[in-house]
Amino acid sequence: MEKQLFDVTIIGGGPAGLNAALVLGRARKKVALIDDSRHRNAVTKAVHGFLTRDGISPIEFRRIAKEEISAYPSVSFVPDTAVSITGSDGHFQVETGQGEAFISKKVLFTVGMKDQPLSIPGLAEVYGKSAFVCPYCDGWELRDQQLVIINKGPELMHFAPVISGWTNRFIICTNGPDELTDAHREELKQHHVPLYDSPIRQIDSNDGIVQQVVLEDGTIIPCRGIFFKPDLVTGSDLPQRIGCEMTEWGAVVIDEFGKTSIPGVYGAGDAASRMHQAIAAASTGAFAAAVINNELNAEAWGNNR
Known part of the structure; x- marks a missing residue:
C-alpha cells in the first residue's frame, strides 16, 4: 500500500x-x-x-x-x-x-x-421539498403558510416561538405522548396553537408538496409545509x-x-x-x-x- x-x-x-x-x-x-x-x-x-x-x-x-x-x-x-x-x-x-x-x-x-431512517410514512417523499428541519434555512419560503410542526417536549417549546416569526398558522403534532408539562400546554393554548398527540398514520403529498397529515385517530390536517425534529x-x-x-x-x-x-x-x-x-x-x-x-x-x- x-x-x-x-x-x-x-x-x-x-x-x-x-x-x-x-x-x-x-x-x-x-x-x-x-x-x-x-x-x-x-x-x-x-x-x-x-x-x-x-x-x-x-x-x-x-x-x-x-x-x-x-x-x-x-x-x-x-x-x-x-x-x-x-x-x-x-x-x-x-x-x-x-x-x-x-x-x-x-x-x-x-x-x-x-x-436516521424517517419512520413516518410519507415523510421521505416531502423531505427537502416541503418538509424541513431549520426555519432559518427554509422558513422564508413557507412564510404565512399553514404548517404542521412535528416535535415534542422541551425542544418543541423552544421551536414554537421561533417558527412564529415566519407564520402564526401552525399546528403541532407530537406523534405520540407530547412530553409537555401542564404549563407548556396552557402556554400553547393561550397562543391558540392546536396540539395533537395521536400518532401520525401518514403524510399525503403531490410531487413532493405536502397536502395533509393524517393521524391514527382519523384526524386530517391540511397543510402546505412541515418542520420536524430529525x-x-x-x-x-x-x-x-x-x-x-x-x-x-x-x-x-x-x-x-x-x-x-x-x-x-x-x-x-x-x-x-x-x-x-x-x-x-x-x-x-x-x-x-x-x-x-x-x-x-x-x-x-x-x-x-
Whole structure:
C-alpha cells in the first residue's frame, strides 16, 4: 500500500471541510480532503442564509468551492470514504475504503450529521421539498403558510416561538405522548396553537408538496409545509471509534479552538455543533484550519532552531 504524506487530512467535504481546505491551501499546507459525496443536504434544492450564495443549489455550491480551491495545488480531493485512523499527533495514518493510505500530521473531522431512517410514512417523499428541519434555512419560503410542526417536549417549546416569526398558522403534532408539562400546554393554548398527540398514520403529498397529515385517530390536517425534529447521528463513527469524547446528543466535543480530546485531531461543522447552518459550518471550518496551520507553523519553527 502506497502511503502519501500530508500536513492535514480533512475527512468530510461539506462547507466546513471545503472552507478548511481553502484556508489551508492558501497557507501552503499539503492537504488531503477525503469525501464520499453522500451529503445530508443532497435532498434539498437550495442553500440559504449564506451571503453571496443565497439560493444556490448544494451541488453548485460544491462545484464552485472545488473550482476555487483548485487554484491551490497543495490540496488534493480524494473521492473515497475514510474507514480507519491509527497513530498519534504528528503521524496519523488514515486508510480509505478503496485501500489508499494517507499519513498526516493533523486530522480534521468535518463529517457532518446524517439522518436516521424517517419512520413516518410519507415523510421521505416531502423531505427537502416541503418538509424541513431549520426555519432559518427554509422558513422564508413557507412564510404565512399553514404548517404542521412535528416535535415534542422541551425542544418543541423552544421551536414554537421561533417558527412564529415566519407564520402564526401552525399546528403541532407530537406523534405520540407530547412530553409537555401542564404549563407548556396552557402556554400553547393561550397562543391558540392546536396540539395533537395521536400518532401520525401518514403524510399525503403531490410531487413532493405536502397536502395533509393524517393521524391514527382519523384526524386530517391540511397543510402546505412541515418542520420536524430529525433524528441525527454523526456522518461517520470514526471520531467515536478512535476515542474522541462525544456529547450526549452524539456530536464531537471540541474546545474553543476546535480541538477534540485527542491531540492533533480537530472537529468543525455540524458534527461538532448544534448550529446546523452552512455558513456556520464554513466559518468553523475556516477557524479550525487557521488553528491547525498556526500549530503546524509553531511546531516547524521550534524544530528548526
